[in-house]
Amino acid sequence: MTHSPPSFHRRTALALGAAAFTRPGFAQAATALPCPSGPGEIVGLMLEGTGAPAGTVTVFGQAFPPGHVPRGAALRARDTNGRESPAQLDVFAVHADGSARLGVVSLAPPAIGKGQERGVMLMAGAGGSPAPLDIAAALSGRSAVLELASAGGQVWRLDLLAAFRSAPADQAWQSGPLAVQRRVAVAVPADSLAGVTSLRVVADVALRSDGTLWTEVWLRNDAAMRPGGGSASYGVRVLLDGREAMRTGLLHQWQYTGWGRLLAADHGKPAAEPPRPRHDTNYLADAGAVPRYSMSSGAVDRALGQLARQVAEGNWSAPLEARGITRAMPSTGGRADIGPVTQPQALWLGTGDQRAATVSIGQAEAAGSVPWHMWDPSVNGWLDVKKWPRLWVDSRGGPPPGGLMQNVSGDTGWTPDTAHQPDLSTVPFILTGRRAFLDELLAQSAWNIISLWPAPRGEGEANVVRGVQVRGAAWSMRQLDNAAWAAPRGDRTGDYLRGVAASNWAWIRAQIPEWTRRQGEAHGWIPGEYGTPGAIAPWQQDYFVSTAVLSARRGNADARAVLDWMENFIAGRFLSGDRGFNPHDGCAYNLAMWPENQPQSPFNTWARIGQETRARNMSNGNGWSTSDGDYGTLAIQSLTLLSEVTGTPRARAALSWIQNAGAPYTAPAQRAGSQFDIAPRDAAGGCRVPARGTR
Structure with missing residues (x-):
């Protein structure tokens, strides 16, 4: 034809x-x-x-x-x-x-x-039913071998293609005329690693119609709740078609971490790099996959140049390196790895630039080195509270079933934290389709539940919002929602996280009547733990809005109801000057919201909130003394999202006010390149997605 x-x-x-x-x-x-x-x-x-x-x-x-x-x-x-x-x-x-x-x-x-x-x-x-790839012909004369050498010199070998042949064909990640990809997952024998039982090889092996052989090999030291788990020391060599594709020196890998590399060969020589795709990310945003960005300024170019230098100057290729991720996650400040997505991911989505893609993909690989990977071999999934209802992976959890059989070492160099965790995997997974990045997303999302003290979470429950910092609730819900949306049906952890995400959104929605009664005319803010007694941080509400919008755009009715409710506060803080509240305080660092010793009795009028904020020296007055940071940018982000999703005149009026108020770092050139500089739908340009059924 x-x-x-x-x-x-x-x-x-x-x-x-x-x-x-x-x-x-x-x-x-x-x-x-x-x-x-x-x-x-x-x-x-x-x-x-x-x-x-x-x-x-x-x-x-x-x-x-x-x-x-x-x-x-x-x-x-x-x-x-x-x-x-x-x-x-x-x-x-x-x-x-x-x-x-x-x-x-x-x-x-x-x-x-x-x-x-x-x-x-x-x-x-x-x-x-196009003719499938001839696997027998594609495998003829090919070889793929992993060699793992222990610190004592003992070598264990895994024939990846033999394992590929025996992998269930009906569970293939790809299966068609152009590519076939199957997963190989093998526990490394303990006698090869001085008795360590927690190390696994997880390799995604693919054959392609162009004659190339691809394997993404991960060493995952993450098996939990069994005797013998612990840190492992070894070196790795991968041979593709008899040619050395990767070799490491002796590595020391802590338990609950992983690392991997994507390797390819073409009949004994390096495979040609395939053409690079650049997505219509505006379409992806309309599909609910990612936030919307549109970037084109000198500030963006400088940020991209910094990413290129980060790759060129750092120890980028070494296994278990952080690659620019903040290891001490409780650290505050203007970090590039915290937000709806990371800054490199935002630059990738907004520009299609290969420098941003390289860093984003590299950091998705580096996410493996964060010790939040707890694999349960008994259920073939990540640890969950379905099987372990009392589990708390803090060392204070005690022995199983309250805690881990082997605690996370204090010497890993990492301090994971739900309130400051980046999402390193969702965007790279969506844009590349690499299955290992889904593993990363699911592992981190499952950890968000078992890392919480069971008292507020609920024994056998998985409430990640009740009684926690609102920023922690925002980022935990971001992870749960992304995992629930992306994971295949039938995946144990994916199905579990879908249920957890749904129950959390339903719980939040169910609290709205009581929260509204307490909060009065200023209702619309999520209660939680804050560092300052009697105060909330409005910018943490902005964090939560970004998560709620993404879920609402994916069709979640509970998230949309929460968003509609939050709009009263998110917009009202800039539109209530006639009610006694200073609009400059809408992006203040803190707002006084209840008597310091009565958290169950919040102030329920804008006038009282404004009065108490001034009395406690938290107010901006006529300037911006408490807003010297990205707090104005976060408000613009929230109101941009609300203006697109709810489309109300109040949201648009509040957005116009803060855009023109002169708050610190809110000028377009100052926001450019930020992961919070989300573009409005009409300003982003691009192709319109036709309504369903019009194609």
Whole structure:
């Protein structure tokens, strides 16, 4: 069948490839992403050439709104010259109607010159049964071996391809004509590691139609609740087609951590780098996958340059390195790794820049080194309170079932903390489709529950909001909601976290009548623990808004009800001057909200809140003395999100006020490049996502 060249609509977008690493001062080049216009067209993307031969398979993740890829539909791909390329879609998460929510896309495009770009349109086609990849032929003459050498010199070998052959085909991550990927998970024998029983090899092995062999090998020292767990010392070598693809020196790996690398070979030589995809991230935002960013300033270019230097100057390639993640997570300040996403991820989403992609993906790998990975081999999932209702992974939890069989070592160099935790994995997982990043997301999300003291959490319950810092509730709910949205059905931890996320949103919604009664005309703020007696931090409410908006945009009715309720406070703090509350205090560091010794009796009028805030010297007065930070930016973020989701005149009026009030660091150029500089829908440009059923 032949097709005439499509008349793709176009939009201006910001993109930058790997060439930017060697072209100082080159910020973002305006290019055109194709927009869907014809029947069956779903979303456009851009492929940046690497000089790889025609047919080199590129693999990436893609999110879809409900109904865009119906159950059983196939995927087609056509470039702006009208040429179709082989395409494969493996769906691992679906919407309620069975249509695709998240999947892994494989494309085999024509050759694209290094640094050149080519627009591609993804289209829905009739389902079929294309001839699958001939696995026997693809494996012929190939080899993939992992060697693990203990500190004593003993070598243990794992034949990855033999394990691949025996892995269940019906559990494959990819299975089609372009790529087949299966998981290999093997416990390292304790007698190879001086009796350590907690180390596992988890490898995702893939064969592709271009003849390349890919393996993402992770060493996960995370098995919990069994005798013999502890730190492990070893060196690793991986051989692909007889060629050494990776070698380490002797490593010391603490329990509850992991590290991994993605490796590839082409019949004994290094595999060509596939074309790099650049997503239509505006489409991803409309699908509820990510926040919306649009970045194009000198400040953004400087931030991207800093990311390039971070990779070039640091010990970037070493296993178990932090790669710019703050190890002491309780640390405060303007950190690049805290927010709805991290700053590198925001820059990646907002610009498509390869420098930001490199750091974001690198930090998703480095997330493995945080000691929040507790694997329960008995259930083939991460530790949960379904099996361990009293579990608290703090050393004060005592022996099992109250605590871990081996406590987290105090010498890891990491101090995980729910109130200051970054989300290092969701965006890289969505954009790359790498299964290991889903592991990271699920491990961290499950840890958010068992890291809480069971008294406020509830024994056998998983309430991550009640009685905790609101910023901790915001980021814990962010993790739970992202995991619930992304994980495949049937995954034990994913199903567990879906239930936990739903119960937490339902609990918050159920508190609204009582909270409203207590809070009165200033209602709309989430109660919690704060560092200053009798006060709340309004910027922590802004954190929670960013989480609630993401969940509401994914169709969560409870989150939307919570958001509608919060708007009264989030907008009202800038619109209640006629009620005795100073709008300058809307982004103050703290607000006086109840008598210091009566937390159950909050002040319930704007006038009283304003009066007490002034009396306790927390007020900005006519200036901004308590707002010297990102507090104004956070307010703009919340109101931008509210203006898009709820669309009320109050939200828009409050947004206009704070945007023009002159609060510190709220000018557009000062916010540029921040993970909190979320773009409004109409200002972000891009392709409009047609209503469901109009394609």
